[in-house]
Amino acid sequence: MMTSRTQGYLYVAITMCIWGGFTITSRLNAIWHISPWDITALRFSLAFCILMPILLYKKDTAFLFKKEPFILAMIGGVAYCLTSYSAFHFVPAAHAAIFLNGCIPLCTALAGFFLYKQPFDKHTWISLVIMMTAISAMSFLMYEETGVAFGFGDFLFFCSAIWWGIFTVLLRQWKLSAWHSMAGVAIWSAIIYVPIYLLFLPKHLDQATMPHLLMQTLFHGVFVVIIATLAYVEAIKRLGAFKTGSIVTLAPFIAAIIAVPLLNEPLSLAIICGLIGMGIGALQPWRWFAHKDSLQTSLEQQNKD
Template structure:
């Protein structure tokens, strides 16, 4: 039997593979001609079909009829997915690591201050400064290379980071369990978005290869929505929020590097600058300096004379 710490790292590895795969697969779906409208609908329809019978069987549906569940779904489900998936149709995968995953810690801190007046700590201010410098250097280099500092896709990624930042803060404030928050997002997103999609949004389900549609639906509807959420929460229980959050943030940056050989995407000096700056700002490596892990701290406390 493996111990709790080893279980935590195993769960974290699963989460990183899925989150990294999210970046690559979503960019791949754009190259395959699968529209963002279609992918969001397929993702939530499958998750709904899998989760709703479980909730009914367990007679665990009361939490769905709260305003918290609905608001979380509209922000972290419909809003986030529409903007994030759409962005991949305009810019390469590396931009997601910079303007989406790199900006999520900043947007989360900003949302906490705007909604609940939670002040920035010293580490957040350092991260903000590093990120702003990285974005400024990246925009300057991009302008020199292409004549354009930012694209529409970058704006959509940043908007997605804002959605996720607000979602994270509300989730933390309302203290919903991982299972209830995940089910709320999946169920309400399907109930609200799918009918609107079928009635009003353009559809292109006959254009892409059926195998591509099935693969993307299974990956996003099962692995991203359900498995990654549960594995990440369980990893936090075993390793702590700081260590788990810091390590898993690397996944999208690794995916951005892998996109160069796998998807034949360019890796310019501007992108490298953005990846390094946003990665350092998001990970906050200076917080690791001189920091002892939880096991060492526990042993130290036990050895202290009473």
């Protein structure tokens, strides 16, 4: 029998593989001519077909009629997917690690401050300084190399980080279960987005091959939407929120390095600078030496009370 700690690391490994795969496969969408409109519709359509029968069988649909799952779906489902998938059509995978995954902790802290007046702790301030320094150095080097400091894809990735930061804060504030959060986002995203896609949005499914469409639909509709979400929550239960979040944050950065030989993508001095700086800022390695995470201390105090 595996210990709870070992199970936690197993769930972390599963999450890392899927999150890293998200970066690689999303970039492949651009190479395989699968548009952001198409993959978003395919992703939520498949998840809907899997989850809705389960909810009906369990007679667990009442939560869908509350405003919280709908709002989460529009922000963390439709808006996040459209901006993030679109960004991969403009810039390499390494930019996702920097401007999306690297900025998510910062955007989450900012969303908490603006929405619920949650103050920054010292770790957030340290991360902010490191990230701003890394982005400034990276933009200077990119301007020296190409004459352009930031691209449109970088802007879209940063918008995606903002959406995910707001989504995370709302999810934490509303205290929905992992199952209800995941199912609500998938189902409401499908209900709202798919009809709009079918009626009004451009479709380019004929430009991609059937094996590519099937692979991407299965991976993004099942592995990303369902399996990664549940594995991530199970890892948090066993290892704690900070340790789990720190480890899985490595996945997109590792994927960005793998994309260099796998997808023949460039790796300049500017990108290396951005990856290192944003990686350190997102991981906050100095907190690993603290006796106890502040979040874990707060949870233990609540349990005592």
